[in-house]
Amino acid sequence: MLETHQLASGYGKMTILREVGIRVGDGEVVAIVGANGAGKTTLxxxxxxxxxxxxxxxxKNGVDLTQLPTHKRMRHGIAVVLENRRLWGELTVRENLRLAEVNARSASSSRITFEDTAKLFPVIAERHASPVELLSGGEQQMVAIARALLMQPDLLIMDEPSTGLAPKIVKDILRVLGGLxxxxISLLLVEQNVALVSEIADRGYVMSVGRIVHTVGPGEWAGFLADEKLVKAYLGG
Ligand SMILES: Nc1ncnc2c1ncn2[C@@H]1O[C@H](COP(=O)(O)OP(=O)(O)OP(=O)(O)O)[C@@H](O)[C@H]1O
Ligand SMILES: [Mg+2]
Incomplete structure (x- = not known):
């Protein structure tokens, strides 16, 4: 599905990521965790x-995407929900979602329809006619996820989906993500809340100062969370 090899990147002359190698398999939920400033968003x-x-x-799927512009990566099945969601605030929920449909890559085997998104997120279905900027943060996050899914990705990347949201909304969102x-649809989930991640992620990578410093394998989340030394060193907990 997705692999990075020895990835380095940064801003101007400042290198942030160093030798980052991660892998997301078909249908896998993989998490990236790490303290503030570790380089997760940069990745x-x-x-x-x-x-x-x-x-x-x-x-991705054997195709080298390294030199491709963002829109062409979307054509290869990557969709992303960035930290600030970047919705069209003045447009209604329905318009935001329809815009994504227009831009979607050609249908994949398990196509997500507009109606599916209403079933996944009944709360936003009730708000289809509202301008997005009038929605709560949690509702906007759901619209952002629905919009990303309508691009027909086979890999959804999310940067800190739980930030600023009430626990109940986070639970609703996690349930939907877990069902993808x-x-x-595979999921690459960046999230500081490791307890939350451990509920849905199959595996994980721990980032610190731009590097992958630890991997969490299947069934290893509880052990990782119980390891105070590791958690303190890498998550500042
Ligand atoms: N646009 C930018 N220009 C210069 N430096 C940046 C820029 N964005 C981020 N950085 C720096 O890159 C480093 C990694 O930041 P990044 O946002 O990737 O971390 P993060 O793990 O996502 O942190 P957080 O958990 O706070 O979101 C930080 O030292 C940050 O100051
Ligand atoms: Mg970040």
């Missing part, structure tokens, strides 16, 4: 083409 931006890497490769694998 997301580099994978979706908003920052050009200075070294290394990004490969059944539709053949």
């Amino acid at each position: 997301v931006r580099t994978i979706c083409g908003l920052i050009a890497p200075s070294a290394g490769k990004i490969v 694998r059944e539709r053949g």
Whole structure:
């Protein structure tokens, strides 16, 4: 599915990511965790083409995406929900979602329809006619996820989906995200809340100062969370 090899990137002359190698398999939920400033968002931006890497490769389904612009990476099935969601505030929920449909890549096997998104997020279905800027943060996050899904990705990348949201909304969102694998969609989840991540992620990578410093394998989340030394060193907890 997705692999990065020896990825390096940063801002101007400042290198942030160094030798980052991660892998997301078909239908897998993989998490990236790490303290503030570890480089998680920089990794997301580099994978979706908003920052050009200075070294290394990004490969998806055997295709080298490293030199492709963002919109072409979307054509290869990557969709992303960035930290600030970037919705069209003045447009209604329905208009935001329809715009995504227009831009979607051609249908994949398990196509997500407009009606599906209403079933996944009944709360936003009730607000289809509202301008997005009038919605709560949690509702906007749901619209952002629905919009990303309508691009028909097979890999959804999310940067800190739980930030600023009430626990109940986070639970609703997690339930939807956890169900995506059944539709053949893999998930790369950046999240500081490790307890939350451990509920849905199969595996994880721990980032610190721009490097992958630890991996969490299947069934290893509880052990990782119980390891005070590791958690303190890498998550500042
Ligand atoms: N546009 C930018 N220009 C220069 N430096 C930046 C820029 N964006 C981020 N950085 C720096 O890159 C480093 C990694 O930041 P990044 O946002 O990737 O971390 P993060 O792990 O996502 O942190 P957080 O958990 O706070 O979101 C930080 O030292 C940050 O100051
Ligand atoms: Mg970040």
